[in-house]
Amino acid sequence: MQISDFAPLIVVRDVAQSVGFYRRLGFHPTVQWPTYAKLTAGAKVLHLASPGDPPPDRPDLALRAPEGTSPTVTAALVLQVEDCRRACADLVAAGIALLTTPAAPAWGGEVRAFVRDPDGHLIEINEVTSPT
Incomplete structure (x- = not known):
């Protein structure tokens, strides 16, 4: 497998609050929904997601902050x-x-x-x- 890039996803309890925090660190939101945000810093991406139950494509893995x-x-x-x-x-x-x-x-x-x-x-x- 050859990896071309990667972008971490972290689970947060309050997406809007976390977007505000990461803005102060120098990140810029490119997508922001109530339960998800995509932030960039330079060419790098950071995903923020709300806690959630397992979706169908990963039935045994729940997201938790x-x-x-x-x-x-x-x-x-x-x-x-x-x-x-x-x-x-x-x-x-x-x-x-x-x-x-x-x-x-x-x-x-x-x-x-x-x-x-x-x-x-x-x-x-x-x-x-x-x-x-």
Whole structure:
């Protein structure tokens, strides 16, 4: 299989609220319905969907939003930016709380900080400082 691109879908409890949050991160809605939205940032796409029961094409899989803000996550959205510190200052000015301040991890090569969306999805704001 040769993959040409991919676009994550995340489950959110309130699509309109989440669209507002992701707009503050720099995403732009191209489709918005009460239970679904398609957002773009550059050439990348992020899908938002309301929780729902299994549809006929996947009868054993229901869509569910995260429960609360557990310290355990199964995935994170990593958003690449040119300047993590400046991006985080802009987020704070837009009313978005940082989970961590921008910092370089022990292995170096990047500066990153973390936020959560209204449903608790983890989002990493990442600046590459040296190519790998």
